[in-house]
Amino acid sequence: MVKKRFTPKVLPVSERLRSFGEVVLGYDYETSVREASRCLRCPLWFAPCSKACPLRVKVPAFLEYIVKGDLEAAARKVYEDNLFPSITGRVCPQEWFCEGNCVVSKIGESVSVGLLERYVGDYARENGLDEKILAEMVSKNSGVKGRVAVVGSGPAGLSAAGWLRLRGYEVVVYEALHRPGGVLAYGIPEFRLPRSVLDHEIKKVENLGVEIRLNHVVGKTVLLSELLSEYDAVFIGSGAGTPKLLNIPGVDLNNIYTANEFLTRVNLMRAHLFPEWDTPISVGKTTLIIGGGNTAMDAARVALRLGSKPVVVYRRDREDMLKTTRRDEVLHAEEEGVEFKYYLQPIEFLGDENGFVKAVRFEVMEPLNELDERGKKKIVGTGRYVEIPADTVVIAIGLEPNRLLMEESGLRFNEDGTIAVDDHLMMSLPGVFAGGDAIRGESTVVEAMADGKRAAEEIDLYVRRKKGLA
Numbered sequence: 001m002v003k004k005r006f007t008p009k010v011l012p013v014s015e016r017l018r019s020f021g022e023v024v025l026g027y028d029y030e031t032s033v034r035e036a037s038r039c040l041r042c043p044l045w046f047a048p049c050s051k052a053c054p055l056r057v058k059v060p061a062f063l064e065y066i067v068k069g070d071l072e073a074a075a076r077k078v079y080e081d082n083l084f085p086s087i088t089g090r091v092c093p094q095e096w097f098c099e100g101n102c103v104v105s106k107i108g109e110s111v112s113v114g115l116l117e118r119y120v121g122d123y124a125r126e127n128g129l130d131e132k133i134l135a136e137m138v139s140k141n142s143g144v145k146g147r148v149a150v151v152g153s154g155p156a157g158l159s160a161a162g163w164l165r166l167r168g169y170e171v172v173v174y175e176a177l178h179r180p181g182g183v184l185a186y187g188i189p190e191f192r193l194p195r196s197v198l199d200h201e202i203k204k205v206e207n208l209g210v211e212i213r214l215n216h217v218v219g220k221t222v223l224l225s226e227l228l229s230e231y232d233a234v235f236i237g238s239g240a241g242t243p244k245l246l247n248i249p250g251v252d253l254n255n256i257y258t259a260n261e262f263l264t265r266v267n268l269m270r271a272h273l274f275p276e277w278d279t280p281i282s283v284g285k286t287t288l289i290i291g292g293g294n295t296a297m298d299a300a301r302v303a304l305r306l307g308s309k310p311v312v313v314y315r316r317d318r319e320d321m322l323k324t325t326r327r328d329e330v331l332h333a334e335e336e337g338v339e340f341k342y343y344l345q346p347i348e349f350l351g352d353e354n355g356f357v358k359a360v361r362f363e364v365m366e367p368l369n370e371l372d373e374r375g376k377k378k379i380v381g382t383g384r385y386v387e388i389p390a391d392t393v394v395i396a397i398g399l400e401p402n403r404l405l406m407e408e409s410g411l412r413f414n415e416d417g418t419i420a421v422d423d424h425l426m427m428s429l430p431g432v433f434a435g436g437d438a439i440r441g442e443s444t445v446v447e448a449m450a451d452g453k454r455a456a457e458e459i460d461l462y463v464r465r466k467k468g469l470a
């Protein structure tokens, strides 16, 4: 068997630097067949790849159809479990899920499940198969079983809405922003997830009959209590969109952004196209990105495309960074020329006479021989300090759920602000379910989608019981 995986086409580095065009261009048909042929076809009851997938996609089964050249059958197999393969195929950290558990990795490189899922998803999209498959799935339901409101149109909300429609529910999604998609739209840049792909995936959910009401902030524009009186159940997929801040001197200086603001300006408000678009963005020659997660990689690669020199500063090392950051993003950032500095913890921002940041002061850290709860090395300060000049800073040290719904509803929340749910994803208020980052804190797209899918199942059971039908 071929031990090495087939590499996908990628945009040359020289073409990426000023372009927001997609970087990974994926497989063609022949390469997909060859890559899928590397799968050892583990039986589904055993397949560790499938068990490790939060959506339980039947990986060996859909790969077998690719090998046979039956792409429609491959798409149907994927759609049994995953409504958004073009998204997960692009953004899933497969190394933690399917590919990280692939049996082939014991003797060679794991099968590129993500790229194959993307290939099948794109084939279905480009050939109108996805709409056909979904129309068939939805037509299996006769009559409307009930009405459900979904709060938030990120991966959790879109997935819940889609699966609820497929179970025969009328669904209305309430989204606070003027554009649906959650982090997929405002956080993840176009060079990783093209807008045309995301728009199609959202349209697909709408074409199923889901209504999306934009500019509706639940807790303000419309209250949760109002939704509860109008619908049989509510699903909350409000995410974790509130940036964690660095409470150190100088944080209010100009040209210091939270990653959320920085990425939203570009991804959602098209600041890179200013003045054609209304929103500007100010970046200098050097942008320091503080943090080492997916958000930090995205911010660094956006800064690069805006013409700045990005330097990612992380308080641990590369090995620890890869435990919680998608491997491909780190590799692509490195090959694009993003600089990385490790074992530095920011302690002060220094400004010029006009109130703009000009440097950041860091304490040099060192590792201890102990691991924290995420398996990362514990670190301590050394008492040594360095200053790094920068005229732009992006703080990317994490996100937490916003507390708006807590204020309105008096529902039970955990100490870290995440929503408390029971084993059925139901909150302390009967009929209100939740999933995604809102219950997990910062997590992954596929886990949010898996929560949405499971919540649809739980809501279906809840509503049918309430109506005496189950």
Ligand SMILES: Cc1cc2nc3c(=O)[nH]c(=O)nc-3n(C[C@H](O)[C@H](O)[C@H](O)COP(=O)(O)OP(=O)(O)OC[C@H]3O[C@@H](n4cnc5c(N)ncnc54)[C@H](O)[C@@H]3O)c2cc1C
Pocket (backbone or CB within 6 Å): 091, 092, 093, 151, 152, 153, 154, 155, 156, 157, 174, 175, 176, 177, 180, 181, 182, 183, 184, 187, 188, 216, 217, 218, 219, 237, 238, 239, 240, 241, 263, 294, 295, 298, 326, 402, 404, 405, 435, 436, 437, 438, 442, 443, 444, 445, 446, 448
């Ligand atoms: C920059 C960045 C890059 C990332 N990269 C990856 C990656 O490569 N791979 C990966 O797997 N994960 C990645 N993640 C994490 C992933 O995006 C999240 O885990 C996922 O989006 C969570 O989905 P969600 O639906 O729970 O929340 P979100 O995507 O945050 O969506 C929540 C939605 O709810 C809306 N909302 C919030 N409050 C209200 C309200 N009161 N009323 C109405 N609407 C409301 C928000 O506007 C938003 O649209 C990344 C995260 C960030 C920030």
